[in-house]
Amino acid sequence: MADRTTRLDYLKAMGIDVWISRNPVPDEEKPPVIEQPAPPVPNAVLTSAEPRPSIALSEAESWDLLQSEVAQCRKCSLCESRTQTVFGSGNRQTEWMIIGEAPGQQEDLQGQPFVGNAGALLTEMLRAIGLGREEVYIANILKCRPPGNRDPKPEEAASCRDYLNRQLALIRPKIILAVGRIAAQTLLATDEPLARLRGKIHTLNGIPLVVVYHPAYLLRNLPDKKKAWADLQFALQTYRDIKG
Ligand code: URA
Numbered sequence: 001m002a003d004r005t006t007r008l009d010y011l012k013a014m015g016i017d018v019w020i021s022r023n024p025v026p027d028e029e030k031p032p033v034i035e036q037p038a039p040p041v042p043n044a045v046l047t048s049a050e051p052r053p054s055i056a057l058s059e060a061e062s063w064d065l066l067q068s069e070v071a072q073c074r075k076c077s078l079c080e081s082r083t084q085t086v087f088g089s090g091n092r093q094t095e096w097m098i099i100g101e102a103p104g105q106q107e108d109l110q111g112q113p114f115v116g117n118a119g120a121l122l123t124e125m126l127r128a129i130g131l132g133r134e135e136v137y138i139a140n141i142l143k144c145r146p147p148g149n150r151d152p153k154p155e156e157a158a159s160c161r162d163y164l165n166r167q168l169a170l171i172r173p174k175i176i177l178a179v180g181r182i183a184a185q186t187l188l189a190t191d192e193p194l195a196r197l198r199g200k201i202h203t204l205n206g207i208p209l210v211v212v213y214h215p216a217y218l219l220r221n222l223p224d225k226k227k228a229w230a231d232l233q234f235a236l237q238t239y240r241d242i243k244g
Contacts, residue, residue: 059170063092066166070143075159078144084111088139088167096131096239097173097207098122099164101182101214102142102152113138114215121215122179125228129236139167141186157186168205175239176207180214198231201238208242210235
């Protein structure tokens with residue numbers, strides 16, 4: 001990974017556009033393709049008027065580039081207070097993508113999504129529909145912890161959105177679970193309450209999306225666990241219907 005990342009850094013420094021196919025072919029099926037051979041760069045600096053050479057990235061390179069961009073991100077002020085970014089984790093070949101709101105304290109410390117108490121409950125919720133964490137991919141709308149776990153600001157979510165869109169484009173899941181009100185409202189660009197968003201099939205980037213309760217909410221409101229169970233069953237049924 002270090003080698004690939006270094007290569008990508010070199011290419012970017014040389015003014016060569018690296019671009020990511022919308023339908024990347026898994027690496028094991030196809031070697032990296034040079035879409036348009038990059039001519040030798042005549043000068044260290046390319047002016048914006050000159051055509052920029054471009055190179056297609058393999059799927060693994062696209063992940064590496066994205067991960068290194070996130071790790072270095074300074075697009076919003078959350079970079080000042082974070083311990084580290086929380087990129088996302090899990091199975092990149094999965095059909096299930098789980099999207100939460102933002103890292104909390106434990107996630108910020110460990111660099112992994114959903115590893116605190118809410119994470120333990122999320123793991124149980126997934127298990128309840130037969131999914132192990134290693135079978136799904138989990139990411140958040142924000143890659144950095146908002147101080148004091150406050151709600152993400154719209155401009156923070158907007159700054160981070162490209163990263164999530166690129167994760168979605170690389171994974172191409174069959175179904176998305178939006179975890180909690182904030183994730184659902186942000187992803188669906190709506191201010192409808194959770195009660196109106198649950199139990200319906202929405203779409204995000206053409207992918208079916210189902211809204212479930214946030215485990216942190218369920219830890220505070222145990223009676224709603226029954227409704228959470230219904231949400232999970234609905235998500236599972238939606239997935240089965242998609243698969244036919
Ligand atoms: N809550 C979230 O929404 N995401 C996490 O990663 C942890 C808690």
